[in-house]
Amino acid sequence: MEFTTGGRLEVHITRADVGKRVSVRRLSGAGEGAARFTDTVGVLTSWDEGVLSITRRNGETVRIPEATLVAGKTVPAAPARRRSPATSTPELDRVAARGWPPVESEWLGEWQLRASAGFTRRANSVAASGDPGLPLDAALDRVRAWYAERSLPACIQVSTGAQGAGEDLAAALGRRGWTREVTAELRTAALAPVGDLDADVSRVALGREAGPDWLRCYRRSGEPGPEVLKVLHGGPSVWFAQVPDEAGRPAAIGRCVVDGRWAGFAAVEVGPEHRRRGLASAVMAALARKALDEGASAAYLQVETDNDSARALYDGLGFVTHHHYHHWRASQGGPS
Template identity: 45%
Template sequence: MGQSRSPLDVVGLERVAARGWRGSEEAALGEWLLRAGGGFTGRANSVLVAGDPGRALPNAVDAVTAWYRERGLRPCAQLPGRQARPADAAFAAAGWERDEDVLVLTAPLTSGPDGGVPVDLSPTPDDAWLAGYHHRGRPLPPTARAVLTNAEDVVFASVRLDEGPLAAVARGVVTDDWLGVAAVTVAEEHRRRGLATAVMAALQRWGAERGATWVYLQVTSSNAPARALYRSAGFIEHHRYHYRYASD
């Protein structure tokens, strides 16, 4: 992949990503997007701070807090790029705790060979797929399936090498001309065998068939092995975001 610059700015790409990983409930706060999904993942259970909330920032913080408290969720804000700095300061002033940086990486989409690893693609995740995806190292809650499937054009990739659990899984979604890749998980006993590269390639072929020309993904700043993998595949950093959480 080349080092071409993404055609979207921070807000534009975050709005695409928000359509690719949605909560089960959404509401607008000015240009901000409130999302709730039963507590599964920060992205589906945070307000996307992009644009103008239509009110003074301290009042916006209060409105976000109330919306999540009403749903029994810990209030959370996703704060991407420099445009979110004033809001970040307002959340910090209200005592919200900052999480680590998440890197949003992009690359022009390429459709290469399969590399000899059989990758199955399905429009829905079966029980084996759900068991293979450990979000932040934990089994998935019952609400996960609804969040994972809540997209217009989504696919679930899996690799089975033996009769045991799946060796690798990943999720792909096409939004406009962007492929979003997420949930890339390789079982510990099958790592360093090229399986993550194989599922990435399969998803890119799938995305290309649907007209995608760019691909994005997110990786935490502390995940050095994944960052190295994506760097070697030609991904470059587009921007960063972080979450802030209200005090319990």
């Protein structure tokens, strides 16, 4: 039930608010002559046995003893980011999944099970957006079995941090012993400013295929197998960019897939000896101009949160974080 703690601080949340976005203040320790407090904002994903679990925007779950609460209230969903295209989390997740398609997939309700012989987590994990059509434990058993049949670890990609995201699922996986391995940001931007970058695009070569030179510069794969080529070339309208160095070898590369109003950027890489020369911006600008020619107006990309250099580049290009996503791996031999 709702209760007060005295003064102006009041707890206005109850167990009935599980699933809502909340802001709470808790007593975190005694200081020199004054109590210390900690604030937490996120989705209330459980309230059991005197402990609240709140999942933050970045996917981290904070457990708070009920006895330490001094204030709490429900709060609106995070507002849309200015300068960023209007979109929902489910729409953006679906577009991103189409832009990096797996070699093999199967639907479990609204979950897409994806496999590509282990090439990238995105193409070898469940895109869990919506209802699997089964009770959660039964769905997780099916996921484990499906990936075991392909000698792959069972992994689920879950979004957090925006309206329509999957904080409840993330918390449920954590309670069942699944391990969160990777956190990434799904960022968006208006496409025209990327195309208008003051960058030398005259050296950027564009094509429909990732040729041998492009693949030699791509660091996500050694000798590319057929699954690598199928994923890279998959998507509605795919373009590859590369910038040759003085010897004709690729100094920088990039990939873009155009899907309606969206242009998705990936594999933007610059050789170590060619960095800080504006080549990444030139690749992005050239691909953006091609996407604009095809009618796109919005851009997205995915970047892991520990990739500081790439995040700094995308900051400068106007990309802002729409939401986070995480890959959860099933424990070996553990419960669903």
